[in-house]
Amino acid sequence: MKNVVEAVPPGGSAKEALSRQSRARIVHDSPRSWYILGILTLAYSLAYIDRQLLNLLVDPIKHSLVISDTQLSLVQGIAFISAYLIASPLFGRLVDVTNRRNILLIGICLWCTFTALCGNANTFEGLFLARFGVGASEACVFPIALSMLADCFSAKRMARAMSIFILGPMLGGGLSLVASGLVIESARGVHLQFPILAQFQTWQLAFVIIGLPGILFALLVLLTVREPVRSRILGGGEDDRQFTTGDAAAFLWKRRAFYTRILLGVGTLAIVVLGMPAWLPTYLIRAHGMPAASVGFRFGILVVSFGIAGALVGPWIAQQLERRGYEDAPLRTAALSMFPMLLCCACIPFATGSAGALAAAAGTVFFFSLPTGCMAAALQLVAPSRMRGAIGALYSFVAQLIGFGAGPTLIALLTDHVFHNPKMVGYSIAIVCTIASALAAWLLFTALPHYRRLLTEERAAQVG
Structure with missing residues (x-):
């Protein structure tokens, strides 16, 4: 039998009432649950497209910015992973105390913007900082998905849902190859049709074209996804137990x-x-x-x-x-x-x-x-x-x-x-x-x- 996530009981302050209105009752394993899974998987794929694009444009970037292999490796590795590791715990805490849908919206807009800014970089330092921004903003996706999917699926379907979500990087990696190839092939035509983009080299145009359309995906999230009511997986029912940072640390330590x-x-x-x-x-x-x-x-x-x-x-x-x-x-x-x-x-x-x-x-x-x-x-x-x-x-x-x-x-x-x-x-x-x-x-x-x-x-x- 499917488990229903119940609405918050009536009563309470006006702020609590507004919070209840912004949250959605989700039937576990329902079509709505699978839709949210699809959105989160696409978000994870989009993040990987933006993440992997740099690795496909190594030589053009090196020649354009006149940088060494070592400098480019710092942009590929340290810039991204250091930001990701710094931001990941911060997003994890935010996911537990605030509206997860809104965090996802902000994250998508930020990493798409920073991806486009990679294309606007004309120095090593500018590219490093833009890549740092991509890493920091993409750190939101995984904790958001693990939290939201647990409110949308029963224990019986949880492993399946998580496995489909984790397909995102594989889909994103493949799509990044296809998308970058199409962008590089069509760059000349884009320059002719949009003179404002003539100042961009092909590799820069690739970042701009791949990055900015993600804003449209953020709009889709805004219009079609609501914050699910937080629930228990085992047995169903609402679960809104509050944890301070100290409580969370004590929970894990125990x-x-x-x-x-x-x-x-x-x-x-x-x-x-x-x-x-x-x-x-x-x-x-x-x-x-x-x-x-x-x-x-x-x-x-x-x-x-x-x-x-x-x-x-x-x-x-x-x-x-x-x-x-x-x-x-x-x-x-x-x-x-x-x-x-x-x-x-x-x-x-x-x-x-x-x-x-x-x-x-x-x-x-x-x-x-x-x-x-x-x-x-x-x-x-x-x-x-x-x-x-x-x-x-x-x-x-x-x-x-x-x-x-x-x-x-x-x-x-x-x-x-x-x-x-x-x-x-x-x-x-x-x-x-x-x-x-x-x-x-x-x-x-x-x-x-x-x-x-x-x-x-x-x-x-x-x-x-």
Whole structure:
């Protein structure tokens, strides 16, 4: 039976009455729920289009601004990820205490504006600051989505909803390739039709054209999405328990045995998610002599197809485990997926030829995509509504910090300082990703008893 999120009881101050009018009653798993999921997934895709565009325009930017590889790498990495990590906890707290729809509106407008400002940059410093703005504003999406989706879906559908949302980066990555290609091809015609844009070079025009239309998407959000009433996932009903910052910290500390394990599990999984794709193309080029263009096309298709398949299969496996009586099914599914991922990572340097290496990589992509929605769902099932934003921000913070900080770098260090041979990068990928997979498996399996205890506590709180 579908769960209905009840409206706030009548009465109270005029301010409370106005707040109630701005919130929507959502039937769990209803068409309205799926519409909100679609909007949030598109927002996440749009964020990734704006995020990835810079990586496709490296050489034109370097030549235009006369900057070095090192300077451009700072714009690609430090400018974005430092802003993202600084802003993520702040957005997590805002999500728990204010109107989430309005935060999303502001975030979309800001990152689209900063993307367009990247195209207006004519110095390294200007590009760095615009990229910093993109990173800071995009940090809002993940905690907003984890909080809002938990108010729109039942426990039965939560893993599926989270998995679909997490498809956003894969869709955005593919769309960024298509969109940037179309923009570059049509740049000459745009210059002729709009003389005001003649001052922009092709790469600058790409940022402007990709960035500004996002404002129209923000308008769609404004007109069609209302703030959902905050609710419980298990059993339904409104959940508007208030948490100060101190209360939230005490809540997490009391349950640190669970949260430490699952968040570190997310981080070690991110080492594989970010490390293997960062270096596999280089391995195929160095060790198997594949042309760069062929690597980009074949590996890109592989990531999109197997990534989507894994994200959709994960919730189905969790559902089968739940039918067999496993109340910890989402987290158990994530833990179990670490073992085949480990084997696929280990096979990469030993596979025969480029086709074998790509097959091992396909298996790795499938199994590291499979648990993502399940892990996000597991976190939200045991979180109060007014804590979901903070927990979602922690999830994203730890994944980005450990994944970006350790994944690609550990593989490079192993290649340079242990093997002393660039062609041995395949073995570096296997060693780092295999160890990370094993560590993630241990963390998630040891989190299971703590997770079951928190599920029991959450159900008891509803009865109380």
